[in-house]
Amino acid sequence: MNRFLAPVAVAATSVLAVAAVTSMAVLAAPADDSLVIDGELEMSTRVAPIEGHPLPEVISGWHYRTEDTRALQQDSFDNPGMLGVEEGEEYWNKVEGTMGKSCASCHGDASESMVGVGASYPKWSEKLGKPINVELQINHCRVENMGAEPYKFDKGGQKPLTAFIKHQSQGLPVELNLEEGEMQQWWERGKETYYRRTGQLNLSCATCHEDNNGKYIRADHLSQGNVNGFPTYRLKQSNLISLHNRFRGCIRDTRAEYPAAFSDELMGLEVYTTWRGTGLSVETPAVRQ
Amino acid sequence: MLIASTLVAGTVAPGDVKIENIAVSESLTGMAGNASEGRKTFANRKLGNCLACHANADLSEQLFHGEVGPSLDGAGARWSEPQLRAIMVNAKAVFSDRTIMPAFYSLEVGENVRKDLIGKTILSAEQIEDLVAYLLTLK
Numbered sequence: 001m002n003r004f005l006a007p008v009a010v011a012a013t014s015v016l017a018v019a020a021v022t023s024m025a026v027l028a029a030p031a032d033d034s035l036v037i038d039g040e041l042e043m044s045t046r047v048a049p050i051e052g053h054p055l056p057e058v059i060s061g062w063h064y065r066t067e068d069t070r071a072l073q074q075d076s077f078d079n080p081g082m083l084g085v086e087e088g089e090e091y092w093n094k095v096e097g098t099m100g101k102s103c104a105s106c107h108g109d110a111s112e113s114m115v116g117v118g119a120s121y122p123k124w125s126e127k128l129g130k131p132i133n134v135e136l137q138i139n140h141c142r143v144e145n146m147g148a149e150p151y152k153f154d155k156g157g158q159k160p161l162t163a164f165i166k167h168q169s170q171g172l173p174v175e176l177n178l179e180e181g182e183m184q185q186w187w188e189r190g191k192e193t194y195y196r197r198t199g200q201l202n203l204s205c206a207t208c209h210e211d212n213n214g215k216y217i218r219a220d221h222l223s224q225g226n227v228n229g230f231p232t233y234r235l236k237q238s239n240l241i242s243l244h245n246r247f248r249g250c251i252r253d254t255r256a257e258y259p260a261a262f263s264d265e266l267m268g269l270e271v272y273t274t275w276r277g278t279g280l281s282v283e284t285p286a287v288r289q
Numbered sequence: 290m291l292i293a294s295t296l297v298a299g300t301v302a303p304g305d306v307k308i309e310n311i312a313v314s315e316s317l318t319g320m321a322g323n324a325s326e327g328r329k330t331f332a333n334r335k336l337g338n339c340l341a342c343h344a345n346a347d348l349s350e351q352l353f354h355g356e357v358g359p360s361l362d363g364a365g366a367r368w369s370e371p372q373l374r375a376i377m378v379n380a381k382a383v384f385s386d387r388t389i390m391p392a393f394y395s396l397e398v399g400e401n402v403r404k405d406l407i408g409k410t411i412l413s414a415e416q417i418e419d420l421v422a423y424l425l426t427l428k
Binding site for chain 2: 196197198199200201202203204207208211212215216217218219222254255256257
């Protein structure tokens with residue numbers, strides 16, 4: 001199956017104009033629609049929640065977007081995030097660092113070696129003594145196995161390479177292994193962060209994404225805040241947006257100080273929010289407004 | 290510049306406001322609010338940003354009214370002035386601890402408040418009074 005090899009070189013500028021025209025639906029419920037990529041890859045976008053989940057149904061953020069935005073994600077030609085994935089493939093093959101290696105030198109064909117990675121991270125790292133996500137794994141490999149500088153947050157190849165790697169799992173269900181190492185403790189820690197009310201506005205993730213999902217907050221249709229589509233392509237910014245950038249933006253909006261990317265606090269939150277999306281298909285790169 | 294929480298003489302400090310029976314009977318400034326200023330504070334995204342959560346037909350010229358809270362059409366008929374003041378000061382003390390509506394004149398806020406906002410309320414006593422006056426016009 002050729003799921004990762006959709007032709008991506010076609011520029012998607014014309015469709016952006018269409019997507020910019022947002023039409024606010026009168027009905028606030030998540031759209032009753034199904035996500036099939038290129039007419040063949042069926043995505044699980046509404047699934048039964050994993051045991052212990054507070055919501056009756058787990059729903060992908062895709063359902064909360066407008067028809068135009070949803071359509072962009074249905075077609076790999078139209079999905080502007082695929083350009084980022086293609087750029088990521090170039091980074092995958094790029095030799096860097098003192099050891100004269102690229103990712104491909106060790107991992108070969110990503111379409112074989114990277115399948116499932118995006119569906120199972122963050123995972124426990126014995127070596128680091130904490131959970132590791134795809135971005136940190138890339139940096140770890142760059143330093144230890146390539147003799148290259150780690151990417152700074154959201155810089156260099158970090159977003160496209162992460163998107164490229166996660167895209168190899170497109171369609172696979174998210175499933176974390178919380179049995180390994182201290183994953184359970186990090187899950188607990190992330191859960192605390194999720195329900196902690198922060199900032200002058202005194203809001204938690206749950207206030208918006210658990211108690212009020214499905215409603216409009218001004219022009220924004222609140223989703224469940226699932227993370228299965230990251231890095232996502234945001235039409236507003238015409239760029240890939242990383243998960244930790246999204247976390248920081250949401251926390252900032254409560255008028256709080258926000259934690260550093262990849263801090264223990266946000267790594268816990270990544271473990272917990274990823275778990276909440278168990279069973280949803282990896283959608284990277286999802287398209288958002 | 291938009292943070293108007295410096296206490297003006299004669300106003301009740303946020304910690305001293307008493308909410309009794311879902312009501313704050315006295316004006317926080319000792320004076321009546323200005324409804325047309327209140328209308329601006331209501332719509333301003335940096336101030337009340339009330340449209341984020343509430344529809345309000347009186348502001349139909351503004352696009353995108355939120356629906357997280359109830360429509361405020363008729364709010365001035367449903368609630369008395371002291372009740373509206375209580376809702377504006379601290380909605381959590383009126384509705385429930387879990388309400389998403391922020392407390393606009395209270396220092397009972399969340400954790401890790403942005404450094405430049407520590408010790409400051411979202412709106413000033415004067416802005417609260419303006420909003421109360423405005424809400425009372427929504428019959």
